[in-house]
Amino acid sequence: MNTDSTRRWLALGALAVAMLTIGLDVTVLTVALPTLAVDLHANTAALQWFSSAYTLALAAMMLPAGALGDRYGRKKFLLAALLLFGVASLACAFATSAGQLVAARVVLGIAAAAMMPLSMAVLPSLFPEPAARQRALTIWITSTAIGLPLGPIVGGWLLRNFWWGSVFLINVPMVIIGALAVLALVPESRSAQRFRVDVAGVVLSALGMLGLTYGFIRFGEYGWGNGLAWVAVAAGVLLLGAFVLWQRRTAHPLVDLGLFQSTGFRWGTALSIVVNFAMFGMFFTVPQYFQAVLGVDALGSGLRLLPLIGGLIIGSRVVDKALPKLGTRAMLAIGFALLAGALALGALTTVDSGYGYTALWTTVLGAGMGLAMPTAMGLAMGELTAERSGSGSALIQALRQAGGTIGVAVLGTVLATQYRSELGTLNRDPISDGVNAGVSVAHQLGDSAMLHQVQTAFVGGMAAMLWVCAALCAAAAVLAAVLIRAPRAAVGEQQERLDDAPHVGQGADASESTHVS
Template sequence: MTTNSTRRWLALGALAVAMLTIGLDMTVLTVALPTLAVDLNANSGALQWFSTAYTLALAAVMVPAGALGDRYGRKKLLLGALVLFGAASLACAFAASAGQLIAARVVLGVAAAIMMPLSMAVLPVLFPDSGERAKAMNIWITSTALGLPLGPILGGWLIDNFWWGSVFLINVPMVVIGAAAVAALVPESRNPQQRPLDLPGTALSILGMLGVTYGFIRLGDEGWGNGLGWAALLGGAAIVAVFIAWQRRATSPLVDLDLFRSPGFRWGAVFTVIITFGMFGLFFTVPQYYQAVLGVDALGSGLRLLPMIGGLLIGSRLGDPLRPKLGPALMVAAGLAVLALGLGLGALTEPGTSYWFIAVWIALTGAGMGLALPVGMAVAMDDLEVARAGVGSALLQAMRQAAGTIAVALLGTVLATVYRDELGALNVDPVGDSVNAGVAVAKSTGNAAMLEQVQSAFGSGMSAMLWVCAAFCAVAVPLALRVLPRRAAAASESVEAIPAALVGGDGPESTHVG
């Protein structure tokens, strides 16, 4: 292996460490919430904002961050975001009040919103060959996905042995390693066409994504009759419509809507969103099932997600050699089919189901994601010119983030509706609020019949929700076979034109990619 090739893969390792940190931070907080409620005297609203603040900042800043990286240099902004992420993690760890923690979580979300698209945007620069780029995309996505189930495992262990701030301190050494490696190994790249910043577009993008994201979060938490949730959602949607209209007439638009004219980017984005929707079905229900029905703690819940990690690793490893032979259409279709099968089996889960059956279907779900998601994202990125990699990857990540938020709201409504219907006469506060509240009431009163009915009602709601996820993935299988390319794309001319010195990381800071 050549020196330049070695540097490229080491740089990818640095990016993977950074993405693993973001994946961990998305879920590690869940195990700390009960402790935070006591130590910071946080009410239920504050606990909700600990997560919501991060999600809103992530959704709002992602698209402008990609455009800024294209303009000013992706490496510079990525390094700055890593430093900011580390500083915000320290602020979270030592927050003395709920307000301080919420503010620090906002900054953490802003840093993550810059890190996600720009770390993805440098992949076409590092790996001009489409085959290597697909492998790199696989590693990049897997590192993020691994962080999601590892968060509760690591966080549960830290809470048991240290104080709640330790769940944020784990970010710091990983960020230091990532920043040092990015500084030494990742080349600088930017769009050579230095167009003026689209300030109106930036403001409209931020406000629109804030409104839509907060609206879905609010509706998911409070129910579809919540007036504030609808006001935020409709207002955000209206601002997004104005943003799109502005982008069509702006001389230097923030987002080039012509990206969607490219079939690869358009359909790659569509299937990425569908896979994300199915993925959130698992993450939304299975931890609740483990804790409310099986009665395990957060650490035990995280450990029982390990089969999903195994499936994810197997699926992603199989994807590397199979993609050149089968092509994107068959790979994405196969991954969606496996994902649909896993979710469909999950819908058959009942309160008395053996764990081995659960382990099998969550492993299948992980394998489906590992097969399909990297290929879908690679198809989208393969159709991008390197100069537009920042804003293109930001748009792709923003769509995934929106899909996850919408999935939680919609799927949560399906689960809650069936759960309350199945409760019958028990559908009263607080039992009807959530399965965790229902289980707590049943155990505190020693009512075994109530406990059985609450757990059974949740099982019915989880089944209905997973059937919806499985149906989405199954319907997408023939669509993938129809619209995606049959063969893996060759390296595009725009990517092949990258200077060799830049690809190897030996070019000067001022070098840019066209």
């Protein structure tokens, strides 16, 4: 392996560490909330904002961050985002009030909004060969996904041994490693066209994503009858509609909507959103099942997700070897079939199933994710030229983020509705608020019959939600098998796109399209 090749794989390793940090940060907070409530005197609303502030900032700033990276330099903005993420992590760790922590989480979300698309956008310049780029994308995606189940494990261990600020402080050394590696190893790249930043598009997209995301977060918390949530969603939809119209008219759009004319981008992005549904469905229910039904603590819950990581690693290794031989169509169909089968097995879980059964289907689920997620993302990324890889990557990530937020609200409603339906005569406050409240009441009363009914009702709600996810994945498997074309030619087509694309630092006509249909 020559020096240049070694340098770029080391750079990928640093990017993977940075993305692992983001994955950890998404879930590590969940185990710290009870401690934060006491130490920062945070009420329920403040606890919700600790998570929502990050999500809203992430959703609002992702599209602008990708476009700014294209315009002014992806390495420059990625490096700044890494440093900002580290500073914000320090601010979170040493916050002395709920308000300070919320503000620091907003800054953390802004930094992550730039890190996610721009770390993906530099991959084409680091790995111009399609096979190497797909392998790099698989590693990048896997590092993010592994961070999610690792969050409760790392957070639980840190809280058991240190103070709550350590769950944020752990980000700092990882960010420093990533920043130094990006500075030394990642080449600068930017669009050859010195286009103006679409300020109107930035404002419309940020406000639209903010309204849509906030509305669905409120739906998840307060139910579908919440008036403010409907107002926020309606405003978000109108603003995003105005954004789309503006993008069609302006000479320098924030994103290239013509990408959706490409089958690869359209289906790759759509299938990536479906994978997110399956992933969020699992993360929304299984940790609750471990704690409320199996009776383990947060750390024990995180440790019981290790089979998912094992399956994910196996799937990502298999896709690396099998994708060039079997093609995109086959890998997507197999990956989504595994996801559908695993979720169906999960939906058959009972109160008495035990951990072994859950370990089995979460392992299969991880393998399906490892096959489907990198393949779908590679399909979408294959349509991006070097010119607008930042804004294109941001568009993919923003749609995945929006889809995940909406999915949590919808799937949470399915679970809650079925849970309350199966409670029967126990469908009353506070038991109806959720399984954790129900289990707490049953333990306080020492009522084993009530405990069994609450647990059974939750498992019924979990089953209903997982059946929805399984049906979506089964449909995705069929659509992938039928609609994805030229499964074995995907790598060759990606090479042609790369050869035709304007290379970093070269001139390009202002009217040149940023995608290949």
